[in-house]
Amino acid sequence: MTVDHRQDLLEPVRYTLSAALYPVRVLANLPSETSDFMVDRFKTRRELREENARLRAQHLLYEARLQKLDALEVENIRLRELLDSAYEVGESVLIAELMRVDLDPYTHLLQIDKGGEAGVYRGQPVLDAHGVMGQVDKVGPFSAMVRLITDPSHAIPVQVNRNGIRSVAIGTGNLNLLELSSLPNNSDIRAGDLLVTSGLGGRFPKGYPVARVKKVEIDPGQPFAEVTATPLANLNRSQQVLLVRRDETPRQAAADAPPGEPSAEAAE
Template identity: 60%
Template sequence: MSAVETCSRWNKTPGGGGSLTPEYARIVLSFSRQAVFPAGLHQHLHRGAFIKLIFTQGPSITTRVVLLVALSIALMMMDHRQNHVDSLRAGLSVLVYPLQLAIEMPRTVSEWFRESLATRRQLQEENVSLRTQLLMLKARGQKMQALETENIRLRELLDSSFKIGERVLVAELMSVDLDPYNHQVLINKGELDKIYPGQPILDADGVMGQVVHVGPYTSTAVLITDTSHALPVQVNRNGIRTIALGSGTINRLELPYIPNNADIQPGDLLVTSGLGGRFPPGYPVAIVQFVQHDPGRSFAAVVATPSAKLNRSREILLVWPDDTSTLETNGTVQAETQLPVEDIQGDAGPVPAVTEENP
């Protein structure tokens, strides 16, 4: 078999070398070593030795995967430094909304059935218990109103601004599971209800967390126990301010920045301090569970249990901390004097007052 013959047979193989047999390869290689190939055959050899791709059209899968990985890394970096791809995420969240609704549907349907098939007796019982509860809350509310006006009057004497009562909206958590290692929840209200990123959410017992991503119909909130979350708090008893960090465990908050000699004890209620400007001041956050003073360390180890039922609440409250409409409902007397003061002082206002009252 001469070199020329081999070349001609080689050229005839269909698919440019897909069916290259070992024998051929050996012959071709031995010829190439002896360098008896006519010009141009080298190119044929190269083309033949190239592994045939699965995709004959378009870029190869290797190119594709490299491009997509690069795109993903770019996306992740932009998403990590917030606000860059929020609009993209909001737009895409519409795409998955039907899936979330489909998962939510069985619960909605069963709830609807339960309500419409409830007996008269059940409804009456529920009605009675709700009435009693309402009466009790109203009675407490009467006293609250008196205290509230008194508080505002005293604060005016101290020249500090303070707001009580924010605009709230009741929303529900959707019963879908998110990443089990992040403490996040999905809320059934979104941009159309004027929800904004960073908005605080509460339940009946305390602060739950804050909104991180807002889509048109849904939004995602991160709970205060998530490892990425930190919340400025103060001890309700004496006004010591500190920061509560999420621990990654649903019933545990850590307070790592309390000096060893600070007055804090198990059972103390922690409330939001309003520093940081996201959470309105005065909402319950957690109850101190244990305090450990280690002389070898400069800070005490303090662990608290969140007051909010983080993994059980379904109804939540979304709060607008700086909604000016609340000023009108809180009495028109202080409205004129308070507005400019607030702009300057912001949330830092009430805190000095608290420390002064507790020498």
């Protein structure tokens, strides 16, 4: 147990055990899977048409936004070239589906249906449509476990989108609460501020929304302000998640940090 907790020596063992247990997971997932299938199957034509129209409209909207984004990205690259700094190359995503199996209720873990065989690796960031969900913690060949950002042993480096103040958001064990650590009493942070990943530590890519500040409590007797935030991702409702993979390590980061350096947000 100590070995498992302190080092990663037992990862292969877990990988094998996980493979052996995959059928159990599939069986447990089966009832909800079939009910989903049935619901899809017996949808009326009208419902499908409506859904299709709605999705088409949404798609158009996103396309329009994406056009603007392309232009902005090119501009960004140009500006960065002027500043002579490295530009982080694009990321590719893998879509995985949640398996509805219950895990240990005292840790915030999720089971997804993609594993090592699909290229999932330990520490890979996991997002949903609204924000960062967590990172891959345990990998099996056909499935993996994701540790949510609200798990008490998880911390994620963030910055305030408005002014770039950096902090670390620590999980509380409560599904809709994060704590920001080490923010001085006089720092410029307000309720409603958007927190995005800062990219420090090199595990989470920069700029993804994480949470929104809920409350800032300042106690003059304490050195730091007590800041709580609400995660943006639907941590308990999402069906599908995105696994982000960095295509190319940015030049600077690769030069600065030796590989294998334990990063700030290591899961445990």
